[in-house]
Amino acid sequence: xxxAAAPILSVEHLKKSFGDHEVLKDISFxxxxxDVVSIIGSSGSGKSxxxxxxxxxxxxxxxxxxxxxxxxxxxxPKAEYHAKVGMVFQSFNLFNNMSVLKNCMSGQLRVLHxxxxxxxxxxxxxxxxxxxxPYRDARPAQLSGGQKQRVAIARALAMDPEVLLFDEPxxxxxxxxxxxxLGVMRGLAQSGLTMLVVTHEMAxxxxxxxxxxxxxxxxxxxxxxxxxxxxxxxxxxxxAFLSRxxxx
Amino acid sequence: MELPTSFFGWVxxxxxxxxxxxxxxxxxTIVIALTGTVIGFLxxxxxxxxxxxxxxxxxxxxxxxxxxxxxxxxxxxxEVFRGTPMIVQAMVIYYGTMQLGLRMPVLAAAIFIVSxxxxxxMAEIIRGGIxxxxxxxxxxxxxxGMTHWQSMIHVVLPQAVRNIMPSIGNEFVVNIKDSSVxxxxxxxxxxxxxxxxxxxxxxxxxxxxxxxxxxxxxxxTVTRLLRVLERKMDGKVNYxxxxxxxxxxxxxKLVKEGEVPxx
Numbered sequence: 045x046x047x048a049a050a051p052i053l054s055v056e057h058l059k060k061s062f063g064d065h066e067v068l069k070d071i072s073f074x075x076x077x078x079d080v081v082s083i084i085g086s087s088g089s090g091k092s093x094x095x096x097x098x099x100x101x102x103x104x105x106x107x108x109x110x111x112x113x114x115x116x117x118x119x120x121p122k123a124e125y126h127a128k129v130g131m132v133f134q135s136f137n138l139f140n141n142m143s144v145l146k147n148c149m150s151g152q153l154r155v156l157h158x159x160x161x162x163x164x165x166x167x168x169x170x171x172x173x174x175x176x177x178p179y180r181d182a183r184p185a186q187l188s189g190g191q192k193q194r195v196a197i198a199r200a201l202a203m204d205p206e207v208l209l210f211d212e213p214x215x216x217x218x219x220x221x222x223x224x225x226l227g228v229m230r231g232l233a234q235s236g237l238t239m240l241v242v243t244h245e246m247a248x249x250x251x252x253x254x255x256x257x258x259x260x261x262x263x264x265x266x267x268x269x270x271x272x273x274x275x276x277x278x279x280x281x282x283x284a285f286l287s288r289x290x291x292x
Numbered sequence: 293m294e295l296p297t298s299f300f301g302w303v304x305x306x307x308x309x310x311x312x313x314x315x316x317x318x319x320x321t322i323v324i325a326l327t328g329t330v331i332g333f334l335x336x337x338x339x340x341x342x343x344x345x346x347x348x349x350x351x352x353x354x355x356x357x358x359x360x361x362x363x364x365x366x367x368x369x370x371e372v373f374r375g376t377p378m379i380v381q382a383m384v385i386y387y388g389t390m391q392l393g394l395r396m397p398v399l400a401a402a403i404f405i406v407s408x409x410x411x412x413x414m415a416e417i418i419r420g421g422i423x424x425x426x427x428x429x430x431x432x433x434x435x436x437g438m439t440h441w442q443s444m445i446h447v448v449l450p451q452a453v454r455n456i457m458p459s460i461g462n463e464f465v466v467n468i469k470d471s472s473v474x475x476x477x478x479x480x481x482x483x484x485x486x487x488x489x490x491x492x493x494x495x496x497x498x499x500x501x502x503x504x505x506x507x508x509x510x511x512x513t514v515t516r517l518l519r520v521l522e523r524k525m526d527g528k529v530n531y532x533x534x535x536x537x538x539x540x541x542x543x544x545k546l547v548k549e550g551e552v553p554x555x
Contacts, residue, residue: 101431103348117350126437137432141450143531150446155437181531203436 050113052077052238053098053129053207058107060090060097067093069262071107075207075240080233082249082270083242085259086285091242092134094259095211098240099131111207123155130200134212136192138184138199144171145180148199156203163202170198174228190221197228208232210241246289250274258282295493302498310489310499317485318506320399324474324481325467327403332410332467333460339366339415340422341444366415373412379473381405386477402479406467417459421452454525461518465511482506 054074060067067090075081083091096102098109100117109116116125139147148167152158158166171177174194184192193213200208213229214222226248233239233252243249249256249270256273258266258281266273266282277283296305307314343366347359373381382405389396396404425448433443453460472483482503490499 099435101435103350123437123439126435131432131435133428133432133435135428137426137428139429139432139447140426141447141454151436151438154442154446178533178535179531180534182533183527183531186531199436 051075051110052079052112053240054110055094055098056108056110058094058097058109059105060093060102061105067262068097068104071262071264073257073264073267075238077206078236078238079255080239080253081241081255081257082253083240083257083259084244084246084249084285085265086288088261089259090262091259092211095131095209095240095242099126099129099209101131127151127155127203128205129207129209130203130205131209132193132196132200132211132213134215136184136189136196136216138192138196140184142183143180144176144182144184144187144195147184147195148202151199151203166202167198170201171195173201173231174198175224188221189217190224193217193221193225194228197225197232201232205237207238207240210239210243212242212244214243214245244289246274246286258285260285299498302493302495303502306489306493306495306498307502310485313485313489314482314502314506317480317482318510320480320485321468321471321482322510324399324402324406324471324479325464328406328410328471329460329464329467331403331407332414332463335407335411336414336416336418337449339370339411340418341441341449342366343415343419344422344444345440370412370415373409374416377473378405378409378470379476381409382474382477398477398479401477402471402474402481405474406471410463410467413463414460417456417463418449418452420459421456422448424455425451454522457518457522457525461515464514464518468510468514469507 051074054072056072058068058071071090071094083094085091093102097104100109100122111120111125111129114120116129138144139150142150145164145167148171149160149163152163152166153160168177168180171180174197176191176194176198179187179191179195184195187195197208197213210229214225217225222245226245229239229241229248230252239253241248241253251270253270256266256268256270257264258273258277258279260281266277266279268278272278273282274286277286296302342359343363345359347356382401385405386396386398386401389401429447429451430443433447438446471481474481475484475487478484486499486503490496
């Protein structure tokens with residue numbers, strides 16, 4: 045039985061240190077099915093590290109990640125967890141040796157062991173969704189940043205994930221390309237996908253997400269609805285951060 | 293029989309008399325160099341993949357100790373075979389196995405020596421290639437659920453190998469030339485054959501002039517072929533755009549017949 049109220053993903057007492065430097069200090073929060081959570085905060089506050097720990101690209105120093113109530117590291121097969129919890133990177137990280145179509149197929153073939161025909165159909169379906177199907181034969185080096193990021197999103201979606209993690213997906217883009225990627229993400233949020241988004245796009249955090257987590261020096265300083273965070277932040281440091289960001 | 297008197301006279305004479313010998317020598321040289329480079333490349337790949345297996349603090353003791361031991365063994369292999377001349381390795385391996393009662397066919401011994409020697413160099417070249425691939429590529433492969441082997445074979449190594457193609461070509465050229473040292477174990481490669489040919493009439497200059505030309509032709513051809521292969525690996529410069537260019541930002545304007553679209 046799936047309990048609708050039970051969190052799909054929860055982070056419990058997560059700590060991460062690089063040598064003596066403690067980047068994450070006891071982080072706990074949980075995400076429910078269909079939640080779109082934005083994580084904001086200044087550079088160096090640990091946002092990206094948090095996301096990378098959720099996906100085990102960084103090994104947590106302490107604490108655990110639970111997915112559907114089970115420990116993601118010990119009770120889920122590694123490949124299955126990664127397939128269900130996808131990731132979109134700041135620097136796209138499309139596989140440079142493959143065409144756009146192959147990028148969206150390789151995970152399906154190698155990890156989910158789908159047959160090539162099914163994988164191709166699925167890949168084309170999602171490429172169509174992000175408006176990139178005409179470029180299926182192009183190589184990553186031949187695309188613009190915004191196009192690459194849309195392909196990266198299609199690649200993640202083709203794995204049929206339950207949760208998608210976005211690590212500053214628009215930070216490496218030219219300003220004029222930010223819109224096309226945010227447009228795709230907005231559509232995904234409305235489709236009911238569970239999303240965890242580290243972002244500097246305050247408009248996205250305010251208008252699209254259901255919840256905003258504000259991080260400051262390795263802790264969650266404030267976790268609330270976007271209305272509360274943006275109109276009446278409880279913490280002084282949240283106010284300070286927002287006034288710095290929104291002034292620009 | 294009248295013997296030639298000029299340099300080129302001798303060259304023509306020797307070519308005529310020993311043409312088949314030179315040809316056979318060149319063939320052996322190519323076979324040894326090519327097989328040795330390919331097998332050496334495979335050894336290098338294997339070593340490089342094994343040496344890049346990620347080890348976390350949470351891995352089991354057995355895995356950590358096993359990998360550590362393996363890494364030490366592989367380092368010793370690389371150091372020993374890079375640090376000693378191939379000519380010495382040939383003597384030690386060929387005569388060593390013979391004393392142990394194992395008589396290797398001489399061609400097999402030659403290929404074995406070149407392969408294992410090339411493997412030690414290739415391991416380092418490939419390690420360099422792997423380092424040259426952006427680490428985001430490995431991360432993306434991990435994030436999509438691939439294992440270390442899968443991400444190496446499907447994502448990292450194809451890019452690494454493309455980057456190190458010039459070095460692999462170098463290694464092949466070096467093998468064509470350096471397989472000449474294997475004459476010490478009497479394998480019928482080009483240098484050994486030339487030495488036999490030169491001995492008969494004591495015309496070392498003329499014979500080795502021919503030999504040099506043959507080596508040059510071999511290495512030059514191989515270099516050109518590798519360039520073609522590199523270009524092939526880069527893929528097509530152009531790509532087809534399918535259907536309409538329905539970019540997510542593209543907008544469609546509906547215009548009635550006879551009307552002029554307003555921009």
